[in-house]
Amino acid sequence: MGFSREVAQAGLEAEFASWTPDAVHRASAAADRVNTLVISARTLPVSALRQVLLARLGGGRVLLKPARGQAAAAEAIAAADHGVEVQDFSSDDALGFRRAAEQVDRIVVLGADDTIAEVKSSAPPHTEVIGFGHRVSAAWVREPTSSELQGLAQDICAWDQAGCMSPQVVWVEGDPASLVEPLATALRRAEGGLPMALPVDAARARSVAKTRAEMLGVVEVTETAVVAAMPSSDFVLSPGYRFIWLLPADEVSRTRLHTSLSTIGTNTPLSLPTSIRECPLGEMQRPPLDWVNR
Amino acid sequence: MAADAVARLVDDLRSYAASPDAERFDALAVEVLAHQIGTIPAYGRLAAARGFSPAMGWRQAPLVPTELFRDLRLSAADADLQTFRTSGTTAGRRGERHLSSRGLDLYHAGMEAPFVEHVLAGMQGAHWLSLIPPAEELPDSSLSHMVSALARRWAADVAWCLGSQGLDADAFVAAAQASAEPVVVLATSFALVNLLDALAGRPCLLPAGSRMMLTGGFKGKSRTLDEPTLLAEVEATFGLSAAHVVPEYGMTELSSQAYGRPLVANPCLRLRVVDPLTHGDLVAGAVGLVACFDVLNIDNVSAILTSDLGQLDDEGRLTLLGRAPDAVLRGCSLTAEELTARS
Incomplete structure (x- = not known):
C-alpha cells in the first residue's frame, strides 16, 4: 500500500496496544459465535485486522475479502489463523460475493x-450487515504545549x-499562523x-x-509534510500524505461537519455528540477496542 | 509598474506577436512577471513565499495549477472587460479568467499567425463548418471567442452546426455538400464524435484539400476514442487524412495556442514538461506534467501547471499523453466527492 516499514510497524504496534487483557475480556464476552464475512473495500489494514480478530473472538469462521493492495496482509492473517480464509473476489463479481455471503451469518x-x-441490498435475507463507513477527523487545540504538538505530529x-x-485540519484557538513553525518542528x-x-x-x-x-496563508514544508495556516475556518479536506491545514477555531464550522466526523483530537474539553470520539492529541490513531467507528 | 510602462510593455508584446524574435522572449517575460506580481495580489504573495523575483527568469517562475482558477482571482484588478470560464465538466466550480481591453487585444494579436500557418495553410477565405458554437451563443467560452474572431477575419462564411439547439448534423452535411472548394472544419473531439455518431457510418466526404482543426478532449460529453481510432473514423467518413487534421492545444487560462502533431507552440508560448514532484524541467523524451509560460497572458498568470501528461522531443515539440492520474485511494478517509454527497 506504499507505507514505509516504519509507518506500518508503528501502526500495527498502536493497534495491538489496544488489545489489553481487560479489553479482550470485554470483547470476548460480547462476541457471538457466528461465521463472518469481512469485506475490506477501502480501509487501513489494521481496521480489517481488528474486525477479523473481533469476529474470531466468538469462535466462528471468518472469510476475509481484502482491499485492493492488501492481499498480502490478508494472506498473512489467514496463515496465522486457520479460522480465517481469504476470499479475493473483485467488487463487481456478484457471483463471488454471493458464494461468500451464503457461507456466513454476518x-x-x-x-x-x-x-x-x-x-x-445484495446480501442474502437474514444475513446481518454491519457497515463501517468512511469518515474524517480533525484536531482542536488551545495553546498546545510542545509535547501536545508532538502528539499531534504523531497523529x-x-x-x-x-x-x-487522521486529522485533516487543526482548528486553532488563537492565530493559526503562530502554530505553523512549532508544528513543523514537531513534524520534523x-x-x-x-x-x-x-x-x-x-x-x-x-x-x-x-x-x-x-497565496492565501502561511506555509512551512518539512521533509515529508506541509503545514498550512489559512484565514478561513471552513473545513477543507487535506490532499493527504501529511498535509495539514491550520484553521481559526470556529464551532459553527466544526458543527457543520459533525455527521461526517469520526474523531477529534484535542487538548481542551469540547461538547461533542457521543457519536464523535474525543481523545487527547497523540491518541487519534489509537482507538480503544470497544469504540465503534460508524 | 507605471501606466506608461505598462502601455509600452503591451506595445512590445503586440510587436513581438506580430514579428517574433526568440531572443526578446526572456526579457519580455521578466517584464510581464514583474507586472503580474505587482497587479495580481495572490501571485505576488506566491512569489514572495517562494522567494522569486522576475530577474530569476520565466523558467523559475512559480507555476500555478489550473485548478486554482476555480476559486481564486488570478487576474489583475482592472481586468474586467471579458470573463472566460472553463467548461466545468469536472467536479466543482468553473475556472475564471478575466481580461482587460489590453489583455483581449493581446489575445487577438497572438492567435492569428499560428492559426493561419498551421490550420489554414493557404486556405484563407474558405467556407468554414464549425462544431464549436459562436461567441454570441457561448460568450464566456474562450474557444468560441477565438473561433468567432478568426472567422470574422479569415472565413468566407461559417456554417455554425453546433449551438444552443444542439448538434445539427444535417446542416453540416448540407454545408459540406454545398461547397465545391475545400472547406475548413473546426471541432472539439467530443462534438466530432457526436457528429460521427449522428452520421452513423454515412459518408460525408469533404472536398479534396479540406482541413480540420481538432481541439479538446471528450469531457464525458461523448464516447471516448483514442486518436488513431478517431482519425480512422474521420478519414472513413470525411475523406480527410491525418495530415489534414490539425490538433490545437489551448486552454481557457492561456492566450496562446499550440498546433500540430507533435504540437508546436505559438512563439509567445513556451511549453515545458516538468517533474511532478520538483517542477524541474525534464529532458526530451521523459514523461511529466505539461507546464506553460504564456508571455501574452499579461492580465493573468503566465506560468501555468496543467494536469496533462506530455513528452517533449528534441525540438521542443509536445506530444500529449492524456491526463495525469490521481493518486490511488488508500485508507478510510472520506474523499471530496463523498463529503460533498453527504452535505
Whole structure:
C-alpha cells in the first residue's frame, strides 16, 4: 500500500496496544459465535485486522475479502489463523460475493457509503450487515504545549494521514499562523522515525493545495509534510500524505461537519455528540477496542 | 509598474506577436512577471513565499495549477472587460479568467499567425463548418471567442452546426455538400464524435484539400476514442487524412495556442514538461506534467501547471499523453466527492 516499514510497524504496534487483557475480556464476552464475512473495500489494514480478530473472538469462521493492495496482509492473517480464509473476489463479481455471503451469518463491510448500501441490498435475507463507513477527523487545540504538538505530529504521520481518524485540519484557538513553525518542528522530529515517500501521482494534488496556501496563508514544508495556516475556518479536506491545514477555531464550522466526523483530537474539553470520539492529541490513531467507528 | 510602462510593455508584446524574435522572449517575460506580481495580489504573495523575483527568469517562475482558477482571482484588478470560464465538466466550480481591453487585444494579436500557418495553410477565405458554437451563443467560452474572431477575419462564411439547439448534423452535411472548394472544419473531439455518431457510418466526404482543426478532449460529453481510432473514423467518413487534421492545444487560462502533431507552440508560448514532484524541467523524451509560460497572458498568470501528461522531443515539440492520474485511494478517509454527497 506504499507505507514505509516504519509507518506500518508503528501502526500495527498502536493497534495491538489496544488489545489489553481487560479489553479482550470485554470483547470476548460480547462476541457471538457466528461465521463472518469481512469485506475490506477501502480501509487501513489494521481496521480489517481488528474486525477479523473481533469476529474470531466468538469462535466462528471468518472469510476475509481484502482491499485492493492488501492481499498480502490478508494472506498473512489467514496463515496465522486457520479460522480465517481469504476470499479475493473483485467488487463487481456478484457471483463471488454471493458464494461468500451464503457461507456466513454476518457481513462486516468497511468502505464508502455506496459500497455499504450495495452490500446491504445484495446480501442474502437474514444475513446481518454491519457497515463501517468512511469518515474524517480533525484536531482542536488551545495553546498546545510542545509535547501536545508532538502528539499531534504523531497523529498526522500515523498511516501517512490516510486513516479516517487522521486529522485533516487543526482548528486553532488563537492565530493559526503562530502554530505553523512549532508544528513543523514537531513534524520534523516525528518524521525522522516515520519516513514517507510522496508518490508521483499524489504530487499534483499537493502542489495545488500548497500553492493555494502560499497565496492565501502561511506555509512551512518539512521533509515529508506541509503545514498550512489559512484565514478561513471552513473545513477543507487535506490532499493527504501529511498535509495539514491550520484553521481559526470556529464551532459553527466544526458543527457543520459533525455527521461526517469520526474523531477529534484535542487538548481542551469540547461538547461533542457521543457519536464523535474525543481523545487527547497523540491518541487519534489509537482507538480503544470497544469504540465503534460508524 | 507605471501606466506608461505598462502601455509600452503591451506595445512590445503586440510587436513581438506580430514579428517574433526568440531572443526578446526572456526579457519580455521578466517584464510581464514583474507586472503580474505587482497587479495580481495572490501571485505576488506566491512569489514572495517562494522567494522569486522576475530577474530569476520565466523558467523559475512559480507555476500555478489550473485548478486554482476555480476559486481564486488570478487576474489583475482592472481586468474586467471579458470573463472566460472553463467548461466545468469536472467536479466543482468553473475556472475564471478575466481580461482587460489590453489583455483581449493581446489575445487577438497572438492567435492569428499560428492559426493561419498551421490550420489554414493557404486556405484563407474558405467556407468554414464549425462544431464549436459562436461567441454570441457561448460568450464566456474562450474557444468560441477565438473561433468567432478568426472567422470574422479569415472565413468566407461559417456554417455554425453546433449551438444552443444542439448538434445539427444535417446542416453540416448540407454545408459540406454545398461547397465545391475545400472547406475548413473546426471541432472539439467530443462534438466530432457526436457528429460521427449522428452520421452513423454515412459518408460525408469533404472536398479534396479540406482541413480540420481538432481541439479538446471528450469531457464525458461523448464516447471516448483514442486518436488513431478517431482519425480512422474521420478519414472513413470525411475523406480527410491525418495530415489534414490539425490538433490545437489551448486552454481557457492561456492566450496562446499550440498546433500540430507533435504540437508546436505559438512563439509567445513556451511549453515545458516538468517533474511532478520538483517542477524541474525534464529532458526530451521523459514523461511529466505539461507546464506553460504564456508571455501574452499579461492580465493573468503566465506560468501555468496543467494536469496533462506530455513528452517533449528534441525540438521542443509536445506530444500529449492524456491526463495525469490521481493518486490511488488508500485508507478510510472520506474523499471530496463523498463529503460533498453527504452535505
